[in-house]
Every structure is written in C-alpha cells, then in structure tokens.
Amino acid sequence: MNRIEKTLAALKADRRAALIPFITTGDPDTATTLALMHAMVASGADVIELGVPFSDPMADGPVIQLANERALKHHTSLHDVFEVVRQFREADQSTGVVIMGYLNPIEVMGYEIFVAAAKAAGVDGMITVDLPPEEAVTLTALLDEANILPIYLLTPTTSDARAQLILDQCKGYVYYVSLKGVTGSNQLDIHDVSQKLAHMRSMTDLPIAVGFGISNADTAAQVAAVADGVVVGSMLVNRINELSGQPTGTITADIGARIAEMRDAMDHAIKTH
Amino acid sequence: MSSTPNTIYREMPDARGHFGPYGGRFASETLMFALDQLTETYNTLKDDPEFIKEFDTDLAHYVGRPSPLYFAQHLTKKWGGADVYLKREDLNHTGAHKINNTIGQALLAKYTGKPRVIAETGAGQHGVATATVAARLGLECVVYMGADDIERQKLNVYRMKLLGAEVRAVTSGTRTLKDAMNEAMRDWVTRIDDTFYIIGTAAGPHPYPQLVRDFQSVIGREAKRQMADQTGDLPDALVACVGGGSNAIGLFYEFLPDTSVAIYGVEAGGDGVETGRHAAPLSVGKPGVLHGNRTYLMSDPDGQIQGTHSVSAGLDYPGVGPEHSWLKDMGRAQYVSVTDTEALDAFRELTLVEGIMPALESAHAMAYAKKLAVQMGPGKKIIVNLSGRGDKDIHTVAALDNIEI
Numbered sequence: 001m002n003r004i005e006k007t008l009a010a011l012k013a014d015r016r017a018a019l020i021p022f023i024t025t026g027d028p029d030t031a032t033t034l035a036l037m038h039a040m041v042a043s044g045a046d047v048i049e050l051g052v053p054f055s056d057p058m059a060d061g062p063v064i065q066l067a068n069e070r071a072l073k074h075h076t077s078l079h080d081v082f083e084v085v086r087q088f089r090e091a092d093q094s095t096g097v098v099i100m101g102y103l104n105p106i107e108v109m110g111y112e113i114f115v116a117a118a119k120a121a122g123v124d125g126m127i128t129v130d131l132p133p134e135e136a137v138t139l140t141a142l143l144d145e146a147n148i149l150p151i152y153l154l155t156p157t158t159s160d161a162r163a164q165l166i167l168d169q170c171k172g173y174v175y176y177v178s179l180k181g182v183t184g185s186n187q188l189d190i191h192d193v194s195q196k197l198a199h200m201r202s203m204t205d206l207p208i209a210v211g212f213g214i215s216n217a218d219t220a221a222q223v224a225a226v227a228d229g230v231v232v233g234s235m236l237v238n239r240i241n242e243l244s245g246q247p248t249g250t251i252t253a254d255i256g257a258r259i260a261e262m263r264d265a266m267d268h269a270i271k272t273h
Numbered sequence: 274m275s276s277t278p279n280t281i282y283r284e285m286p287d288a289r290g291h292f293g294p295y296g297g298r299f300a301s302e303t304l305m306f307a308l309d310q311l312t313e314t315y316n317t318l319k320d321d322p323e324f325i326k327e328f329d330t331d332l333a334h335y336v337g338r339p340s341p342l343y344f345a346q347h348l349t350k351k352w353g354g355a356d357v358y359l360k361r362e363d364l365n366h367t368g369a370h371k372i373n374n375t376i377g378q379a380l381l382a383k384y385t386g387k388p389r390v391i392a393e394t395g396a397g398q399h400g401v402a403t404a405t406v407a408a409r410l411g412l413e414c415v416v417y418m419g420a421d422d423i424e425r426q427k428l429n430v431y432r433m434k435l436l437g438a439e440v441r442a443v444t445s446g447t448r449t450l451k452d453a454m455n456e457a458m459r460d461w462v463t464r465i466d467d468t469f470y471i472i473g474t475a476a477g478p479h480p481y482p483q484l485v486r487d488f489q490s491v492i493g494r495e496a497k498r499q500m501a502d503q504t505g506d507l508p509d510a511l512v513a514c515v516g517g518g519s520n521a522i523g524l525f526y527e528f529l530p531d532t533s534v535a536i537y538g539v540e541a542g543g544d545g546v547e548t549g550r551h552a553a554p555l556s557v558g559k560p561g562v563l564h565g566n567r568t569y570l571m572s573d574p575d576g577q578i579q580g581t582h583s584v585s586a587g588l589d590y591p592g593v594g595p596e597h598s599w600l601k602d603m604g605r606a607q608y609v610s611v612t613d614t615e616a617l618d619a620f621r622e623l624t625l626v627e628g629i630m631p632a633l634e635s636a637h638a639m640a641y642a643k644k645l646a647v648q649m650g651p652g653k654k655i656i657v658n659l660s661g662r663g664d665k666d667i668h669t670v671a672a673l674d675n676i677e678i
Contacts, residue, residue, distance in 0.1 A: 055577040056451060056563060058458045059301040065445055077575040103299060103562040105576030130299045130562065134289065157306035157465060166302075180303055181463040 002147055003124045004096035004172040007046050008207045008228065015271045017224035018173075019044055019263055020209055022100065022233030024051035024067035026076025027240060030084050032248050036240070037088050039252035041095050044263030049127070049231065052081050052101030059129045061184035063234040067241065078105050078114070082121035089122035096172075098125040098151060106139075115142040125149035125172045133169040140169060153177050154200065156192075163203060173207040173229055176200065181212065184234030188213035194226040194272070201273070217265035224266035226273055232262065282529030282605065285596065290479020290566075293602065296595035300478040300565045303462040307470075312480045314385055319487065324380065331376045332491060335409075336366045338373075340492075342499035342656070347626045354646035355509065355653035359629070360496050360524060362660045369632065369661030370492060370520045371402040375471055377488030379406035382469035389413040389468045393457040395422055395450035395516065396587030396634065397429025398661055399473030404438035414438040417456040419449040422586045429665050447580045450516075450590045454564050474517025475594030478565025482594050489523025496656055497527050504654060510535040510645060513658035514637040515555065515608065516588035518597045520660035529605060538597060539641040541583035542610035552581035554593050555601050555608035568595040584613040584669065585633035587661075615640040620663060620670065632661035633669065 001009075011018050021040050025033050037048050053071035057064060085097050099118065106114045106128065118126070126148060131139070133152060143150050149172035154163055157180060167174060176197065178188035188210070197208055209229030214220055216235070223230045236255060243251045285292045298308060318324040332338040341364065345357045362370035375392075382390055390412050394400030400416040407414035416433055420442045423430050433440050446452035454477075461470045475485040500508050511528060513521035515538040528534045543551035551557075554569040561570040563578060571579040571591040583589045600606040611619075616633055619640035624630045631639060635658070642657045649655065663670075671678050 053577075055446065056455050058455045058564070059303075059462065061459070062445075069445075072577060075575065079575075104570070104572060104578070107561045107567075108559070108572055108574070108576035129301050130565070132298065132300070132302065132305060135297050135299055153302040155303040157303055159306060159309075162305060162309075177303065180465050182459045185463070 002096070002149055002172065003094060004047055004098070004149055007096055008173060011046060012207065012228065017227055017266055018046040018209065018229035019259065019266060020047045020049055020229050020231045021045050021236055021259060022049040022051060022231060023236055023240065024053060024064060024071055025081045025084055026053055026071030026074065027067040027237065028070060028244050029074065030076065030080050032251060034084050034087050035248050035252050036255055038091065039256040040259050041092060043256040043259035045259055047096040047098060049098045049100045049233070050081060050084065052078055052099055052105060054102040054105060057102065059182055061182040061234065063184040063238045067237045078109055082117050085121040085123055096124040097122065098127060099123055100127040101129070103128050103131045111139050111142055115146050115148065118148055119146040123148055125151050127151045127153070127175065133166055136169070151175055156180055156196065160203070163200070167204045167206065170206060173209045174204065175231065176208055176210045178210050178212045183212060185213055187215070187219065190222045193223065197226050197273070217261045220262040221265035221269040225269040225271060230266060279530050279532055285599065286479065286483055290483065292596045292599035294560070295568050295598040296479060296482055296566050298478040298565060299562045299567065301462060303465060304478065307465050308478055308480070310385070311381070314381060315480055315484050318381065318384060328377055328380060332373065336372050336376060337364065338491065339495040339499070340364050342496055342503065344503065345627050348623065351626055352643055352646045354651060355649040355655050357642060357646055358500065358508070358654065358656045359659045360492060360656055362492060362520065362658060363629070363631065363635070363662035367402050367405050368664065369398040369402065370489060370523060371399045371473060372405065373491055373523065374473065374485050374488040374519060375399070375402040375406045377484065378469070378471040379410055379412070382412065382471070383410060385469060387467055387469040389464065390471050391415045391417065391457050391460050391468055392471045392473060393417050393450065393453040394473060395453070395589055396585065396632070397422070397426040397433065397665060398587060400438070400440070401429050401432050401436070403471050404433040404436035407438060408436045415460065416440050417443050417453040417460070419453050420444045421448040422450065425669055426586055426665060427668065449581070450586070451578065473519065475519045475522045475596060476517045476564055476566060476568065476592060482566065482596055485519050486522045486526055486596060489519050490526040492520065492523035492658065493525060493527030496524060500654070500656065506654070507531055507534055508656045509649065509653040510537060510655045512537045512539060512638045512642045512645060512655060514539045514588060514634050514660060515593060515597060516541065516552070516590045516634065517592070518594035520658050522594060522596055524656070524658040525606060536606040537641060537645065538606055538608045539637045540608060540610040541585055541588035541637060542612040543582040545612050546610055550582040551610065552583045552589050552591065553610040554591060555597060556610045560598065563592045566595045568592050568598045569601070584616060585637065587632070587634040588637065609641055611637050611640040617670065617673065619643065629659070630663035631659055632663050633666045635660045
C-alpha cells in the first residue's frame with residue numbers, strides 16, 4: 001500500500017479528515033520548504049502537497065503565481081523538488097508527499113526519467129493541473145509501475161460521465177475543487193460542497209479531499225465534517241510570504257501554529273457522512 | 274504543374290484535437306466542460322447552411338471580403354525575381370486578418386447565448402477585432418494585454434477603449450502575449466458560465482486550433498481562386514509570418530494537398546536566433562505543452578517557458594499553433610526566421626515601393642519573400658500574406674528613428 005492510501009485508511013477508521021497543506025517548493029528557499037514540511041507534520045498535517053514552480057501557472061491565483069515567481073528567481077526545478085523530498089524521507093518515512101504542478105517541466109525532463117526520479121526520491125502521488133486523464137495514458141502506465149498515485153481534480157463543472165472517466169483513473173484520493181476559479185479564490189459554499197460530495201460518493205469509494213477557498217480553521221472544520229480531506233494552500237503561501245526575511249524558525253513556528261489550529265478545529269468537527 | 278492532391282492534410286485534427294503528436298487538450302478540469310460544449314456547438318454549426326450563410330454574409334458586407342490579391346509589380350521588378358502577389362488582409366475592416374476569426378467566434382458566442390467575451394492580445398489587432406464584434410453584437414468585452422505591449426501599442430489600446438472594451442493590463446511573468454493568455458484563462462475558469470473566450474490564434478486547447486484555422490481558411494480559398502483567375506495557375510510558393518500562426522494556417526490550409534506549392538512560415542528572429550533573443554520556437558525550440566496544447570515551444574532545460582523578443586508584439590510568443598508543429602515534422606511546410614532589422618527594412622521597402630505600409634508582423638513575411646523571390650527567379654509566383662496594416666506600428670518605427678510623434 002502506498003503511504004497516502006495507508007494514512008487515509010487509518011484516518012477513515014478514526015472518523016477524522018486528513019489535513020493536506022500545500023506549499024510551493026523553493027519559496028522562499030528549499031531549506032525552508034524542508035523545515036516547513038517537518039513542522040507541518042509535527043502540527044498535524046497528514047499528507048503534504050508540494051508545488052513544483054512553473055513560469056506559467058494558468059490555474060493559479062495571484063498568491064501562488066507570485067510564490068512561483070519567487071521560487072523561480074533562484075531557479076527551483078523539478079530536480080530541486082525531488083531533492084527536498086529525498087531529504088524529507090531521511091527523517092520521515094510515513095507521511096505521504098504529493099507533487100503538484102504543470103506538465104511542461106515533466107515533458108521536458110522525459111516521462112521515464114521523471115517517474116524514476118520521483119520514485120527514488122520518495123514521492124507518493126502527483127497532481128498535474130493541465131494533464132487530463134485522456135492525455136495521460138503513457139504517463140499513467142509508468143506511474144502505476146512505480147506505485148505513484150495519479151490524483152485528479154473534479155470541479156463543479158464536471159459532468160457525471162466525465163467524473164466517472166476521471167474517477168476510473170484516479171488513485172489515493174480525488175481532489176474536489178470547490179469553486180469555479182483559480183487558487184486563492186473566495187470562500188467556498190459549504191452547503192453546495194456537501195451536496196456535491198454526497199453525489200460523488202455514489203460514484204466512488206475513493207476518499208474525497210476538498211480544496212480552493214479554505215482559508216481559516218472554521219471553514220476547515222466545516223469541510224472536515226463532510227469530506228475525507230481538507231486542502232489548504234493559498235492561505236499558507238500568503239503567510240510564508242508575509243514572513244519573508246524572518247528566521248526559518250519563526251516561519252515554521254507560525255505556520256505550524258496555523259496547522260495545529262486547523263487540526264484542532266477539524267478534529268472537533270462532527271462527521272456528517 | 275499540378276500533382277496528386279495529398280488528402281492526409283485534410284484529415285487533421287482527430288476527434289480529440291490531435292495533429293499527429295501535437296495539439297490535444299491540456300487544460301484544467303474546470304475548462305473541460307466549456308471546451309466539450311464548444312466542440313459540440315461548433316461541430317453542429319460548422320456544416321449548418323444558416324450558420325455558414327451568416328458567416329459569409331458578415332465577411333462580405335462587414336469585413337469587406339474578398340480581400341484583393343495584388344500583383345506587386347514594382348517590387349517584383351525591383352527584386353528581379355519571382356512574381357510577388359500580396360494577399361491584402363490589411364484591407365479588411367479593422368486592418369488585419371484577425372477579424373475573420375472574431376466574426377466566426379462571436380457568432381458561436383451568440384449561438385451559445387453567452388453575454389460576455391474575453392480575449393488576449395499581443396499587438397492589439399485581435400483585441401481590436403474582438404472589441405469590434407463585441408460592440409456590434411452588444412456583448413460585454415474584456416481584453417487582456419501584457420503591460421509591456423500596452424506601452425508599445427498605445428493606439429490599439431485606445432481603439433479598444435473607444436469600442437467599449439475594458440483593457441486589463443497584465444503585469445505577471447514577461448508582461449507580453451503569453452501572460453495575457455494565462456490571465457484570460459484565469460478569467461475564463463472564474464466566469465465560465467457567462468463568458469466566451471475568443472482565442473485569437475490557432476493555438477490553445479482543442480477545438481480552438483481547428484476552429485480558428487477553419488475561420489481563417491477563407492484567406493487561402495480566395496487566394497487560390499484569385500491566382501487561378503489572374504494567372505490560370507497555382508502559385509509556386511506561399512509565405513506568411515508565424516507567431517501563433519493564424520494568418521499562416523489561414524493561407525496555407527487550402528493549399529496543403531497541392532504538394533507542388535512550397536510553403537514557408539516566417540518566425541520572428543528578433544536579434545538573431547543565435548543570440549537567444551527571438552521568438553522562433555519552430556526554428557530552434559522543442560516540443561512541450563503550454564496553453565492547452567502540445568507544440569514546439571521555447572523552454573529552458575527545466576521546462577520553464579522562456580522570455581521572447583521581437584520588434585513585433587504580435588509575433589512575441591514562445592509557442593505556436595499545433596498544426597504548424599505537425600506540418601514542420603511532416604516536411605510539408607518549412608519554417609524560417611528573419612531578424613528585427615530585416616523586418617524593419619522590409620517595412621520601409623514595401624511602403625516606399627508599393628505605397629503599402631505593412632504591419633511589422635507581415636513585414637517579416639515580406640523580408641523572407643525578398644530572399645525567396647531572388648532564389649526562385651523570374652517566372653515563378655509567390656503569394657505573401659499581408660496579414661495586417663502598419664499604422665499601429667508607426668510609434669515603434671518612429672522611436673527607432675528617434676522621432677517623437
């Protein structure tokens with residue numbers, strides 16, 4: 001079993017939702033990224049999504065766009081992302097790591113080299129924003145061999161027929177994008193989300209994580225009541241930027257406290273599914 | 274003169290938008306529904322006699338088609354080589370070929386009932402063409418434009434504003450066309466329910482490369498007929514500039530099966546492709562994925578998209594329409610480049626010799642046509658797509674002459 005599958009199964013048995021923070025690798029630098037990963041796990045994160053910087057992040061709002069630009073100022077590459085994961089694995093063998101980004105860096109690296117390097121580093125899953133399952137056949141076959149989970153997004157505009165096609169290819173968890181828009185958009189509507197999730201559960205047994213529009217502990221708790229996982233990204237990335245220039249310890253303590261607050265609120269949420 | 278038509282060029286793209294390994298639909302999930310819907314709408318309408326009639330009527334009475342095929346006898350004489358014919362897309366309403374496509378896509382917007390259109394623009398020609406059709410159909414219009422392009426294309430920015438469009442400056446990334454396209458995509462995912470994205474070039478996710486090509490292919494159909502009327506023959510060569518490649522594919526498409534016709538796409542060589550400061554992905558780039566399709570791109574060894582440089586804002590793009598990538602690999606079309614300096618010389622020469630001021634984009638095609646005409650020699654016939662007029666570039670050219678207007 002993959003680390004992500006193991007973690008999510010254990011949480012399900014506990015009737016708790018997974019807390020899945022997203023940060024951009026190399027923002028402000030890879031050493032801080034590594035320190036943040038450990039701090040977030042210590043504060044209650046279950047799976048970590050690491051953003052792979054890209055020059056043209058079409059699906060991201062301003063907060064994550066700027067994080068990409070900051071990381072690219074010192075040329076943070078896929079190789080650097082793998083190196084961060086490899087170092088993380090020296091101290092943490094159990095927390096799932098998902099890398100999230102766009103296809104072109106992977107195309108340029110070459111699928112086989114990419115998958116081999118991801119596996120060697122200890123990557124457990126990947127989300128490629130601009131790679132729908134129809135175009136992913138070649139890559140998916142390689143990921144399967146390496147036991148790296150392809151995770152896909154479902155959105156409010158996804159039709160049932162298309163959702164089924166995606167769910168057939170998706171492993172580990174499915175990421176429900178709670179709003180139409182880019183990352184860092186407005187607050188989600190919890191009523192909408194819970195209805196949509198109930199419908200999705202009739203189509204899949206995969207755990208469902210919800211992201212986009214979750215920026216505080218209250219919303220995280222509301223989502224935890226109806227979903228199997230809560231993804232929080234822009235709020236953390238924004239805070240990391242606000243703290244730029246501070247010692248790494250200050251940044252990790254601040255982000256750790258926010259994760260702990262969310263964890264606590266989520267664990268007090270009463271599961272309604 | 275003629276040879277067996279090769280039909281493979283008419284069978285692309287496949288149902289999912291692939292031109293061989295290129296094209297496809299590499300888009301975020303929120304857009305998939307809208308792209309499916311657009312594909313379905315287009316597949317239903319493209320053969321609908323009512324739709325075709327409405328499109329053709331607008332092209333005739335609003336755009337002013339057919340545009341002339343002009344035998345540039347003074348230039349031909351001066352160069353002393355092949356006969357040079359200019360397909361005068363610069364004479365279209367709004368001054369470029371871009372309007373052909375915006376008329377088509379605005380009709381699709383009308384049929385899908387979306388009240389708001391958005392567009393990206395580089396030189397501003399597509400933005401102006403979109404603002405124009407939006408004004409005419411009473412649609413809300415937002416145009417995304419790189420902050421640097423806004424600076425060098427002030428005239429078009431003001432034209433768009435006069436037409437009632439809102440021009441939003443894009444300050445992310447390289448502040449040019451690719452970033453404007455990113456921002457338009459972000460707008461679209463946010464307002465997917467009420468917004469139609471009018472993409473200006475033959476790139477983007479399926480079905481855009483196909484529908485832009487289809488709407489622009491009127492250029493080649495007319496040119497073929499006009500050449501036959503004037504000379505009783507096919508041309509020996511076609512030349513068009515290639516940024517995203519919509520005017521080029523518009524001219525080329527009709528002639529693809531006619532393998533006796535040599536086809537040349539001219540990319541922006543900027544300071545020279547050897548300097549790295551250029552916008553010539555087909556000449557020196559490698560395949561990758563950007564803006565929804567797989568195509569030749571300028572990206573660095575890490576897969577980051579590189580900044581481009583061209584004196585012409587409309588060619589300043591690191592990718593290219595996927596059909597051009599396929600035509601390159603198939604060997605059906607040759608892709609070459611000319612430098613900023615060569616394009617500026619061609620701009621001045623056409624202006625002085627024929628009294629036609631080309632857009633700096635089209636001046637790239639003229640610059641290569643000059644070399645080709647001499648190489649091919651007298652008795653051969655070349656059609657150059659004069660894709661747009663040069664008024665919008667007067668400020669750029671004047672600045673190079675150190676003249677303030």
